[in-house]
Amino acid sequence: MKKSVFLGTLSAAALLGGIASATTLEDVKARGELLCGSNAGLAGFSAPDANGVYQGFDVAMCRAIAAAVLGDPMKVKVIPLSSETRFTALSAGEVDLLSRTTTWTYSRDTDLKLDFVGTSYYDGQGFMVKKSLGVSSAKELDGATVCIQTGTTTELNLADFFKSNGMTYEPVPLKDNAEAEQQYSAGSCDVYTTDASGLAATRATFADASEHVILPEIISKEPLALTVRHGDNEWADIVKWTFNALLTAEEFGITSANVAEQAAAPGTNPEINRLLGTEGELGAMLGLDKDWAVRAIAAGGNYGEIFEANIGASTPIGLSRGLNALWTQGGLQYAPPFR
């Protein structure tokens, strides 16, 4: 009896250990749903709309990927993550990717075993203060109380900025944007610091938005990137090239309105033909079918359309393209060739 129980336990252990994790692509297909780690509420980037469906720039990236892989942009389950829990959630496989204003850094890429596959938004850390304080530069913030989201790169940049300028400050660590917004508007801190895009998004939600000013200093580089687990290169390629497809689509003027028409028959531009699957086998190289890019573009439009619809100049967030313009228009967004 002793022996059989022992062997039974062993075989059970072997069985449990034997359920080797399939690749992320297989998991997603089997599940029929893409698990997208994003912000719980950051207007314009990822926030629930009036119907409780998550919308925004970061969510649109996930919808494009879901459209490419699963054929339906709505088959996305947005998992709201705090800046503290996001990496653990990704490593543990609770989400398939992070599209959550996550800065691409050396140590995260190497030590945390993450892979950053495309910079969806080039950002930098800024400061927001109330106009009534009469501050016009971040160099005048000596002695200020600063609200900050804990567990982010901004926390380290802030310490470095004040140290290198020989100034002191009082950090008020908070766990997410909502908390920080509340404390800042209650006046328990003078300054709120996070990525400049996040500041603009937060300011847009204030009733007295014009009473707040974002200071001119940008104290860091914050390339906000799509993030996947290290080691599953096939999945990383899918995320990377779906994002590149959106950029290339903007470059060649393919929009959600005309993508179906252009994909109907091969056109004169071979790169468009390869992207839209009317020529060559690019989809198969990625492990997808040949219409993957068509569906991704049809989901929310190309990169420029997604930008303008969620955070662009016509929205309450009102961000200009700036560094995020295409390379052909003086920006940094540049996709490698589809070849």
Added chain:
Amino acid sequence: MTIAMDPPKAGFRLSMLLYDTRYRSITIQVIFMVLIVVFFFWLYENVVTNLKAAGKDFSFAFLWQRSGYDINQMLVQYSSDSTHARALLVGLLNTLFLALMTCILATVIGLIAGVLRLSKNVLVARLMEIYVETFRNVPVVLWIVLVNAIMAVSMPEPKEFRGENPSAQMIFFDSVAVTNRGIYVPEPLFSRSLGNTDIGIFLISNDLLAIIAVVLASIWAYRRLQANATAVQNATGIRPVTWWKGLAIIVLPLVALLAATGFHLGYPELKGFNFVGGVQARNSLVAMWLALSIYSATYIAESVRAGILAISRGQTEAALALGLQPGLATRLVVLPQAMRVVVPPLISQYLSITKNTSLALAVGYMDLRSTLGGITMNQTGRELECMLLLMGTYLTISLLTSSLMNVYNASLKLKER
């Protein structure tokens, strides 16, 4: 009888392991032990394999790297150039500080509420009952967030103290400022300070050491004085008048020391964005302290009430019959006996207060959970190491607290000879 004295001649057979009651329990225990060992070995193997698969190693070397972040409340010196281990220490001290302050306040409130709940005054008893039932039946984290929100929203901003006709004013003769960033109180300063002693991990103020030494010496001298007076009283029957000597022994050396070191108070002053000088009790600390104390006090109040009810009514009656006032009867006769019943549940209350301090992240109080288990874990990505360290630290704190309280409990127990 005969069977027991006559052991079976047949030798040991394997089936006896299962069918012989003498061996069966041992068999079961051995099987159970093996299962436990196998389970833990499997758990360990699983962790090691998965860490390897994720390409991560298991190492505590990150503790000696530069932390890079700032902490607002520091009981020892710390800057963003310090190590993660140092940040751990700062967080640990903040946890202990909060736990200690909360245990003290919760005990005081709990003792009062527990006694008052048994009051003959219906209004007072009912009010205490409402307090206990409301506060202990709502999750403590909600109280913490509520107190923090009240502090942040309803207290004046520092800038409201400025100008010709400020809308907010400092209280207690312009010495204490209550703002929505915390409460600023005067700090003790020494113009002819004795300096600090570096004991390796942190600095200790020599002024503080000197004050403690002088006070202890004064108390010892006062005890000698009283013992002397008692001896004289026993010998002659007349107790010498000692009150002015006692007062002099207690007060004069301390005053002399404070004068010699140039003791004065540093008042908080509005400079730039914030008050400067004085000691700042941050909102997060005040919110944690008040909310946790008021919440935990309800449990202590119930223990105290149970303790008092456990004392036979005859004890009170006897005390009253001796002519003691009701207040004195409670304080001198009932409470000391009730403490025997109260202390064991009090121990577990202190333990849960210590563990509940880990809710501090909700309001951004930089305790152990927020420094080591929050920022350090996030910046280094060492989840397993940080969590093991955290668990180990809380376990150590709890075991130390409970052993200290057990010593106290043993000293209170009924001495049976």
